Amino acid sequence: MKHAHGGNSMSKEIVKGSMASATVYSGGKLLSNAAKHPVIVFGLGVVAGYLVYKYRKEIVSGATKAVDAGKDFVLHQKENLEDLVAETKE
Known part of the structure; x- marks a missing residue:
């Protein structure tokens, strides 16, 4: 019997969610037990x-790239805001 594609993807998401919650639970339990020793x-x-x-x-280069990307994003948003303000003044 064939299943609808939407139902199959929904069941996959449910399985993924329960696996993730089980992993978080077991990881928390493991850390709780480890904290006792x-x-x-x-x-x-x-x-x-x-x-x-x-x-x-690698950690330093990744952090530097993230900071640079954040600065570029802020500058780009500032330019967009300045353009928007200039358009409203006209």
Whole structure:
């Protein structure tokens, strides 16, 4: 039996949503259990620090690109606003 395309995509979205909520729940439970053991928290901190150190150049370049894109966006919006104000004055 064939299913309608809309119903099939809806069921896929429902499955995705329940998988996401299960992941968040299990991740929260894992972190809750890890917080009870200081050695695990320390180990997670060491791993996180190592990864940040290892990928620091990529992190810095990504942050710089994001800041530059934000500045460009603000300047573009400012120009659009100035054009709009100039048009209303005419």
